Amino acid sequence: MKRQLPVLITGIVGAVLVVSVFIPHAPFGRLGEDFSVFFDIIAVFAFILGGGNLLRVHGDKIYRRAKGWQFSIVTVLGFIITLIAGAFKIGNVNGIRGDVTAPGSLFTNIYDFIFTPLQATMFSILAFFVASASYRAFRAKNKEATILLITAFIVLLGRTPIGNYATAWLPSWLSFFHVPNLANWIMAIPNLAGQRAIMIGISLGVVSMSLRVILGIERGYIGSEGGKG
C-alpha cells in the first residue's frame, strides 16, 4: 500500500493534467487548475523539507567532527540567523506585518551586505577561470576543433563593439560578412538549429518518461523500500 498509493495518485494527477490541456472544460479544466494550486501549496513545504535536511546533514557533520565541520557551523548559523531575521522581521519599521524586504531590516541588511557580495564574487570569479581554461583548451587540434575555434572567435568579436569597427568598411553587398552580422547569423541559424534539435530530443524523452511515470512503470521517484529498489 505504501508504494501503490503514491503510484495511484501520480497516475490520476498526471492523467488529469494531460487531459485538461486537451479538454479545458468541466471537470478537467477545473481539476487541472486545482492541482496546480495544490502543487504551489506543496512547493512551500519543500522549503521546510529543504531547511530540515540542511540542518540534519550539517548537524550530523558537526557532531561527527567530519572534515570541514567548521564550515558547517557557519552554514547552520547563517541559516538560523537569516530564518529568524526574516520570519520575525527583526528591525522592520512596520513590525511583523511589514514587507519582509523593507529597507533597514536585519533580513535586508543580511541580503544586501553579506549574501549579495558573496554571490556576486562567486560568479565574477568565473571570468578568470573561463579565460584560463580557454587558453589551455581552445586548440585547433583537428577539423572540428578548428570550426569551433573560428565560430567562438566570430561570436566573441561580434559581442563587442570592436567587431563592429573591424569590418565597418565592408561594402553593403558584403554586409553578411560584417562581424556582428556574422555573429547574429551564427546565433540565429546554426545555433538555433542545434538548440531546437536538442530541445525536441529532450521533449520526446520527457514525454516517454512522463508516460512511464503515469502508467506506473517507472517508480524510481518513490525511492527504495528498506534499501531495496
Added chain:
Amino acid sequence: MRIVQVFKNIDRRVIFLFIALSVIVPLIFNITFTEKASPIVKNIFDKIESLPEGSRVLVSLDYGPSTFPEIQPMTNALIRHLNERKMKIYYMCLWATGQNLTTYTIDSVQVREFPDRRYGIDYVNLGYKAGNEGLINVLLTDMKKMYSTDVHGTYTDDIVMMRALRNLTGFDLIISLGGGSPGIKEWVLFAGDPGNIPVAGGSTAVQAPLLYPYWPNQLVGLMGGIKGAAEYESELKKHYPVYENRSQPGIKMMGPQAIAHIVIMLFIIIGNITFFVERSLAKRGQAHG
C-alpha cells in the same frame, strides 16, 4: 625554443592578472563604445513603443545577486522605458532572491526617477510566490488565487490597478528578466503560448543561446547579457534625449567586456601558435632522429 616553453607553461595567475587589468583599466579611464541595437533587442523596444499608454505590463524579476551585475542594467533601462511610456507596471518574481531586487529596483528607479507615478495606480509590487511554473499555470487562470495580497499585505481587491485584472491574459506584455530556471522559458511555455500573450526577455549572455529557438514567434525579443543591456540603453538614449547625459551602466560595462574579450582572444591565439610551433618542432625532431 625557450619562448615556446614559457608560453606553454604560463602561470594561470598571469592570465588572471591580465583579465583583472582588462576590466579595471577601462573602468578607471571610462572607455566606452557606441552601441547599435540588434533586431532581437530592438524588437522589445519597438513593441513597448507600439503599446498604447496605460497598457498592462508584467515585469518578473527572476534572478538573484549572482547575475545582478549582468541583468540589473537591462531591468533599469526597461523600467525607465515603461515609465516614460506611462505603462501600468506589475512587479513580481519567481525567484525567492528576486524579491529584494524588486524592492531595490522600485526604490532606485521607479520611486527615485518617477516620483509622480503612484503605487497601486501606476505600479504594484506583487512580490514572490513559490511554485515556479506551477505558479504561472495558476496565474494564467486566476491571478488572485495566488496573489490575494501585494508585498505589503494590502488586499489586491483594494488596489485600483488589480481590480479589473483577472488573469495573465489581461496583460499586453510579459517581460521576464532572468538568470536561469524558472525564467523566460517557463513564461513562454506556461503563459505566452497557452494564453497568447507576448513575452519578452532579458537573460545572461551564457543563457541567451538556449533561448534563441523561441525567437521571433514565441519571444518578442531577447536581451542577452551586458551587450543586450547596452543595446537597449543606446536605443533609449536615441529616442529619449533625457537619458543622453545620464550614466548608462550597460554601455559603461561594455568597455571592460570588449577589452576582456580581446585579451581572451589574444591568449587563445598565443596558445594556438605555441601548439603549432611545438607540434612542428616535434615532427622535425622525429624526422631527424
